[in-house]
Amino acid sequence: MDSTNLAQEITTHLLSRGLHPSPTWLTTTFLPTIRPTTPLPALKQTALFRLLASDITQTLQRTPSSVFPPDIHNATIRERRLAGPIAVQVLDIEDIGRSRWSQVEALEAAERGETTKGREIIRAVRAEDGGEGADADADVAGSGGPHKLVLQDAQGVNVFGIELTAVEGVGVGMNIGAKIVLRDVLVARGVVLLEPGSVKVEGGKIEGVHKAWREGRKERLKSAAGITERG
Amino acid sequence: MGGRILCVAEKPSIARAVAQHLGGQVQARNVPGIQWVKNYEFNYTFPPWGACTVIFTSVAGHLHTIDFDTRYRSWNSCQPGQLFDAPVVTSIDDDKKAIARNIETQARGARTLFIWTDCDREGEHIGTEIRDVALKSNPRLEVCRARFSNIERAHVVNAARNPVPLDERQANAVAARIELDLRIGAAFTRMQTLQLRPMVEQMLESKVISYGSCQFPTLGFVVDRYFRVKNFVPEQFWHIRVMHRKDDIDVTFNWKRGHLFDRMAVTIIFERCIMARTAKVVKMQKKPTSKWKPLPLTTVELQKMGSRFLRMDSQRVMKIAEELYTKGWISYPRTETDQFDRGMDLRKLVEKQCPDGQWGPYAQGLMNGGFNQPRQGRNNDKAHPPIHPVNHVAASHLRDDEERRVYEFIVRRFLACCSEDARGEATDVEIQYGTEIFRTHGLLVLQRNYLDVYPYDKWVSSQQLPNFTLGETFEPTEAKMLDGKTTAPGFLTEPELIALMDANGIGTDATMAEHIAKIKERAYVMTRPRGRATGGGTGLQEFIPTTLGVALIEGYDNVGFETSLGKPFLRKEMELLMKAICAGTTTRNDVVHQSLEQYREVFVRTTRQINVLKEVIIPKIHSPSGPARLNASHLTNLEQLEGYTSLLLHDTLHDSSALDPAARVGRAGRSSERADPVALCAIRGAGFGGPSVANPARHVLDRRTRADAGTEHLRRGLRHFSACVSSARSPPQFGTEETREGFRVTFWCGDGAGHDVRSSGD
Incomplete structure (x- = not known):
């Protein structure tokens, strides 16, 4: 498949998810990094994954319908x-x-490795590969x-x-x-x-x-x- | 068969009561060397042994005491860390020697030792101590124990007829705990006292900064809450309330979201409600509801309710309950069980309450068909039933009002347990207004049932709601956007503290009250009636840590959170190990070893980082602006003033070179003859005996102090006090005034509250 068709295929796929990639990103950032032997379905997935990990102000196409209207902040419009x-x-x-304060307290308790279950104070066991404190945030996320x-x-x-x-x-x-x-x-x-x-x-x-x-x-x-x- | 049976109870009152149940009018003989222990002699026929002569005596708690070998007893004899392995010896205290001799003497010639100690872990251990003493003089003695949980006659007779073996496992658990408490307590107490005391000398009441593995987590809870209160930041929130008038009834609907902390969001949502104009009833439900009667009474619950409704602290409640038990009015008050055995004849116990002037008619009502089997809780310690009255006693036969209140509570609770739940009808209405749900709730109490005898629970009908039908729409009469502020939690109250200890495995139901009393005694915390600031007041006490208490917990937290002694984790593990010994899944030696290793690790880390601990304490206590970071703006509330005044007095003590050092170490109240009166005044005044109730802002130091010496010392202290806050915006003023009793020192601080330090001469 030539690169134009490939770009087309991928764009279509991304559009179906509501994401309109900019041609620049697609042709100069994404396509040069892929191996031509990669099957298409995998390429589509990779493109989506990369796009989701990108800053959309750099990677998405700006069309009137895919961005907020210029008067989006107009507070006189009721709805x-x-x-x-x-x-x-x-x-x-x-x-x-x-x-906010109760959230600060919860964060600090998590930093100390404590969570509370009712009145009982429980020592939270840190996950072996805790990474960036994902476990500590888990409780707060449940709010x-x-x-x-x-x-x-x-x-x-x-x-x-x-x-x-x-x-x-x-x-x-x-x-x-x-x-x-x-x-x-x-x-x-x-x-x-x-x-x-x-x-x-x-x-x-x-x-x-x-x-x-x-x-x-x-x-x-x-x-x-x-x-x-x-x- | 026949022969002589030696019965030994845990305390003299139980010996007498049981002896009287078994032997009728029994003869009491004096025990040589100890007046208040008696031997009761009578004849009794036990099914296993036939007609026997019985000697019924008692001990007074533990016979044995363990301590380190003499080489390690003096504080400077070794490094505190060595106490983790130093040899310990078991001996009999001097004041228990006569009791032990009596048991040895009586054991000679007896065929059986029948132990009547209380049926809990501690009692089991005391039982083994009695056994060991008795076997020394009579190695062939048969040993058994009585299983009983109250000293009501039939129950006691039944226990006498059915002896069981001693439970060695429970005794071992206690032995392990005793050894751990000694080693860990002594090691940390010596270490922290030697290290920290020179820094806090002038703050300190006794010469020891004691450590206890339950005390510290208990203190930790108080400090933790203190900081939550102190650090609290009020925040504004917004909410929406909808009112509607129907059938001449004004109904308020509350927002299902409660409130939100974002004004913009609430404004937008509010506008959308208004725009929607009409609200629609999306839920209309009437259903029978009930308020459940309380669970059978446990010790922890009794203590909590005691501070909440009986205006007594947990220790006081337990002491009174103990006496009521000893006198035979209630069952054993130390129990974790909240389920009555199905086989127990509860009606009979209810019937006994029928003659009472207050709740008698209610009890009669239960007898006439109102009786209902109590709810079953989830706990059963397999030793004692829930606390319940075993006999009726007229209020006039109880010693004082406190005893009456506790007895009344226990009876009412029991009758409530045997009653029916209260019944009512609940109505829930939910409306959708815009995108939001608002709801209202109505309650109609139909049958009060147990509430009639149990005034400690409240359940009352709400305003009656008009009829709404599902799908009905209406235009609400009024909708409002309101705002409010979050408020700080209160300082920890005793029921909350007990609940925390219970949930975190700190202490047992039998010892929690002691730990709480201990941290008060050590001046790590102070109490005051809640609601004092606002003038209200429920009689509930709240706990505030002292500067020293805060410093200790902060210090240990800084050394390492993971195993900080101020946290409940280590102690909880130890408590679980005790239970494991009782269950037979581990042994005493393993547990002692394992726990010691854990605490030794913390010990080593603490000594290595002792400077971390000191760094917390030094600024708090030594800096000119300590304790509690003194400056005028902080001086507006009382607890800081309390810290202030105790600093003042201790400085007074410290300044005085004429003091007899013995006076400082002397236990207040014991050695008043020899001790320097001013020193004593300061020593005892550490907590000021708590604020006086009538006028909490006024502290009265009512001690036997020579007016002349005291005045001078206090004047000097007050000058220091004044200097301390000279940088303050409104320095405190003070004046002294000679009075007939001695003199009075009053000082005023920025908040205008007057504080008295009065000394009365004798």
Whole structure:
């Protein structure tokens, strides 16, 4: 298969997931790295995987329908629907159902290796290959929400999203940089209202951003709660 | 057969009571060398042995004591770490020698030793001590024990007729615990005292900074909560409330989400509710509901309820319960069991309460058909039934009001257990308004049942709801977006502390109250009535750690969280091992060895990093702005003032070169004749005996102190106090005033609260 056809095949596949790759990314970033002998289905998977791990402001095509409209922040518009599909990446997520301080307490207990079950204090056993503290976050991830997110589209516009009804895959345990595709989504006063019917979490993450977000999470929660560290 | 049977109880009161049940009017003979232990002699026919002569005597708790070999007893004799393996010797305390001699004497010529110690682990161990002493003078003695859990007559007779063997495993578990407590306690106490005491001398009441493997986690819970309260940050939240008036009834619907911590989100959601205009009933459910009667009473529950409803601390409640048991009014008060044996005749026990003036008619109602088998809890220690009344006693025959309150609680709880659950009808209505669900709940109490005899539970009907039908739509009368603030948790209360200890395996039901009392006695924590700041007050005590208490826990946490002595983990493991010994899955030696190794590791790490510990303590206690980081803005609440005043007094003590060192080490109250009165005043005043109840902001140091000496020392201390806070925005003022009793020192701080330090001469 020649490279034009190949690019076409892959684009079609990605479009079916709501992701419109930019031709530049496809031809100059992605295609040169693949081995020509790789079967097509595997290539499609690889392309999707790479795209989900990328920063979409660099890798997705900007068309009027695949990004937020220019007046997206206009708060005088009570509500409107955007047909999309609009692919966005998650830059921040916050559980607004719990006080920030209680989240700080939970994080600190997890750092000490403790969790509580009712009144009992339990020593959490660290996973052998704990990686970047994934286990410590697990409990916090189980929190109820709803969540407030910062969503960024392919042109780099940031918009708040509120989880009106619990959406699978959305939680403080999710990766930063994870891709979400919005279809026929409700926007009220410049805020995207997330509901299962209009939201699909595709996953992925942006490694560096994710790491920085994790590391800074406790401090951000603290400062949002209005705590200033004493000397 | 016949012959002589030697019976030995754990304490004299039990010996007398059981002897009277078995022998009627029995003769009491004095025991040489110890006045308050008696030997009761009578004849009794035991089914296994026939008609026998019985000598019924008692010990007074443990006979044996273990200590290190004399070479290791002095504090400077060895490195504290050596105490993990130093040889220990078992001996009989001087004050127990007469008791042991009595048992030896009486064992001679007896055919059987029949042990009547309390049926718990500790009692089993005391039983083996008695056996060992008796076998010394009579190696051929047959040994058995009585299984009983109250000293009601029929129960005692039944126990006398059915002797069982001693449970060696339980005794071994206790032996292991005793050895571990001695070694670990002594090693850490010596180490931390030697290392830390020079730094905190002026803060300290006694010469020892004691360590106990239960004490520290207990203290840890208090410190942990203290920091949660202190560090707490209030946050604003927002919520939506919907009101609707129907059939002349105003109904409030609450947001299913509770509240959210984001104003923008709530505003947007609120607007969408308003835009929706109408709400729709999506759930309308009426169903019978009941409030379950309480579970049969365990020790932990009794202690918790005691502090909550009877206004006594856990130790006091246990002491009174112990007395009620000894007098034969209630069953053994140390039990984990919350299920009554099916075979127990509970009706008979209910019937005994019928004559009572207060709950008699209720008990009669149970007898007339209201009786219901109690709920079964999940715990059974296989030794004792739940705490229950075994006999009725009229309130006038009880010693005082406290005894009456405890007895009344136990009886009411028992009657409640034998009653029916309270019944009612619950109504749940949910409406959808915009995207959101709002709900309201109604309760109609139909039959109070057990609630009639158990005023400690509350369950009352709510306002009646109008009729809603599923699918009905309406335009709510009012919808509001409201805001509020999170509030800090309270300091730990005793019921909470007991619950934490229980859940984390710190101490047993029998010892929890002691551990709590111990950390108070060591001045690691202080208590005060909850709600004092707001003027309300429920009589519940709350715990606040002292500067020293905070420093110790923080210090150990800094040495290593994993196995910090302030955390419950190590002790919990030890407690599980005790249980394993009782179950026969491990042995005493293995357990001692294993636990010692664990604690030795912490010990080694702590000594290696002792500076970490010191670093926490030094700034807290020595810096001019310690304890509790003193400055005027921090001086607004009482507990810091308490820390302040005790610092002041201890500085007074420290400054005085004329003090007899013995006075400082002397136990307050024991050696008052010899000790320097000022020193004593300071020593005893460490906790100020707690704030006085009438005016909690006022501390009265009511000690026998010579007015002249005391005044001078206190003046000096107050100058120091004043200097300490000279940088403060509103330095405290103080004045002294001679009074008839001695003198009074009052100082005022920024908050305007006056604080008295009064000394009365004698």
